Amino acid sequence: MTNTEALKELIYKMADDQLILGHRNSEWTGFGPLLEEDIAFSSMAQDKVGQSYALYQILNDLGEGDPDTVAFMRNADQFHNSQLVELPNGEYDFSLVRHFLFDTAEAIRFQMLTNCSHEPLAQLANKIKGELRYHTMHADIWIKQLGRATEESVSKLQDSLDRLIPYAIGVFEPSPMEDQIIEDKIFEGEGKLRQQWEEAILVVKSKTPLNLPYFSLVKPV
Amino acid sequence: MVTEENVKEWLDEVKDPEIPVLSLIDLGVITKIDIHESLVKVAMTPTFVGCPAIDYMKNDIVEVLQKHGVKEVEVDVNFEQSWNSNKITQKGRKALKEFGLAPPPKHVLIVDLDILEHVQCPNCNSTNTELKSPFGPTACRSIHHCFDCKETFEQFKPL
Numbered sequence: 375m376t377n378t379e380a381l382k383e384l385i386y387k388m389a390d391d392q393l394i395l396g397h398r399n400s401e402w403t404g405f406g407p408l409l410e411e412d413i414a415f416s417s418m419a420q421d422k423v424g425q426s427y428a429l430y431q432i433l434n435d436l437g438e439g440d441p442d443t444v445a446f447m448r449n450a451d452q453f454h455n456s457q458l459v460e461l462p463n464g465e466y467d468f469s470l471v472r473h474f475l476f477d478t479a480e481a482i483r484f485q486m487l488t489n490c491s492h493e494p495l496a497q498l499a500n501k502i503k504g505e506l507r508y509h510t511m512h513a514d515i516w517i518k519q520l521g522r523a524t525e526e527s528v529s530k531l532q533d534s535l536d537r538l539i540p541y542a543i544g545v546f547e548p549s550p551m552e553d554q555i556i557e558d559k560i561f562e563g564e565g566k567l568r569q570q571w572e573e574a575i576l577v578v579k580s581k582t583p584l585n586l587p588y589f590s591l592v593k594p595v
Numbered sequence: 596m597v598t599e600e601n602v603k604e605w606l607d608e609v610k611d612p613e614i615p616v617l618s619l620i621d622l623g624v625i626t627k628i629d630i631h632e633s634l635v636k637v638a639m640t641p642t643f644v645g646c647p648a649i650d651y652m653k654n655d656i657v658e659v660l661q662k663h664g665v666k667e668v669e670v671d672v673n674f675e676q677s678w679n680s681n682k683i684t685q686k687g688r689k690a691l692k693e694f695g696l697a698p699p700p701k702h703v704l705i706v707d708l709d710i711l712e713h714v715q716c717p718n719c720n721s722t723n724t725e726l727k728s729p730f731g732p733t734a735c736r737s738i739h740h741c742f743d744c745k746e747t748f749e750q751f752k753p754l
Contacts, residue, residue: 410728410738417730424645424734428674497674501644504679504754508729511708 376491376558380551382436383454384561385495387549388483389429390455393445395476396422398463407466415469418477418509425502432494457595458541464534467527470520471534474513474578475542479571481506486567491559514578521582532584539587543568543594597665599628602635605663609655612648613733614751616690619652623682626675633666640678642754643734680753692717697739697750714750716741724748 400419406412430441438444458476463469484506487499520527546568549555556563572589579586606625607618619625619639627638637656641649649672657668680699683691688698697717700710711729713722714737721743728738729752736749 410730413732413738414728414730417734420647420734421643421645424643424647428644494674497677498644501674501677505643505734507708508752512729 376560377551377554378436380549380554380558381492381495381560382433382438383549383551384555385429385433385436387454387456389426389433390453391459391476391545392422392426392429392480394453394455395459395472396420396426398459398461399469399473401463402466402469411466414512415473418473418512421505421509425505428498428502432492432498435494456541456545456547458538458545461538461541465530467520467530468534468538470513470516471531471538472542473509474517475538475575476545477506477509477513478574478578479542479545479567481510482570482574483561483567486562489559490561495560517578517584518581521579521584528583531582535584535586539589540592540595543589543592546571547594597630597635599630601663602628602630602637602660602665605659606637606656609652609659612651612655613735614691614694614696616694617683617687619656621684621687621690623684623687624652624678626673634669635660635665635667636669636671638671638673638675640674640676641672642678642680645734678754680751683751691751695748696736697748699751699753702753710753711737711739711750714739716744716746717748718746719744 396419399415399422402412402415404412406415426445427441430444433444434441458472481503484499484503488496488503490496490499517531521531522528546564548564552563555561576586603620607620609619611617611619611622622642624639624642625637626640629636639652653670653672656670660668681701683698691698695717697714702710711726714724715722716724719741721741723742724739726737727740727747731738731749735752737752738747739750740747
């Protein structure tokens with residue numbers, strides 16, 4: 375028997391992260407540094423908002439409110455999102471690094487959730503993980519290219535990485551019901567996700583001269 | 596008495612609003628048809644989770660089936676049998692190509708994104724092409740350029 379409160383807590387956190395980052399990404403519509411990037415961030419925004427809708431729909435089936443009401447009519451303190459996704463956009467390097475750090479985690483998260491004990495979430499995760507391959511491919515290509523292009527591009531990415539790594543680690547804040555989530559086989563846990571995320575980030579980073587801190591020494595935001 | 600075959604035939608009239616040459620049957624998004632006397636239940640699954648066309652498709656299904664005399668229609672959107680691009684039929688692939696959209700290459704369910712690099716140009720059939728962007732004007736399309744006919748074209752993305 376799955377603990378419904380623990381399941382809902384996890385889905386709220388994921389859906390809110392996607393909804394907020396989807397809106398941040400959408401702010402690039404019409405303002406991308408080049409047309410392809412304008413389209414890429416707009417498309418990823420559409421995917422993220424659409425995926426959050428599907429998650430809110432699962433919450434709705436579990437007895438929560440209508441997806442549109444839940445998405446747009448709550449007060450700020452009722453949102454479960456990480457601070458990483460809500461930071462206002464800066465320059466393009468900032469959004470690119472946030473997209474890289476967040477989507478790498480998200481792709482692994484949904485891969486893990488294909489084994490979720492709540493069948494509708496496992497089915498949705500199976501679908502979303504395929505879509506996210508395009509997001510991580512996009513992020514990895516640009517980090518590798520700009521991460522070794524010019525002195526300016528490398529230093530801009532480095533500044534954004536230094537600023538955002540503590541926020542990115544904040545994404546893995548355990549749920550108040552983390553033990554229950556793991557015990558009920560809803561999700562293998564933020565700790566395990568974080569470990570795989572660190573490995574994935576290091577693989578891409580190793581293709582560039584960028585520096586990363588020792589993750590274990592970073593204080594999460 | 597309405598049969599499943601009748602319903603499939605009628606649903607072939609319902610087109611993807613963003614790709615008007617492709618029917619929902621050819622797109623492979625209809626996953627189940629149940630008939631209980633005057634009620635027809637259709638299950639469908641979106642190509643991309645955030646596809647904004649899904650509500651239009653739902654309404655079109657109801658409209659077309661009612662036009663053919665079905666009294667009650669229920670459309671359920673779910674992810675029980677999730678969509679992948681291999682589900683597009685041969686007829687659908689041909690229609691896409693004629694429409695100027697490169698059909699998605701068949702894959703073994705784990706898409707190796709290298710297959711995006713040299714997509715066959717729908718205009719001149721050359722594979723001397725390159726990927727310009729994995730994102731295009733709709734969630735399901737990528738943008739490519741052909742070095743032979745010098746046209747930029749779109750592909751229905753493999754997923």
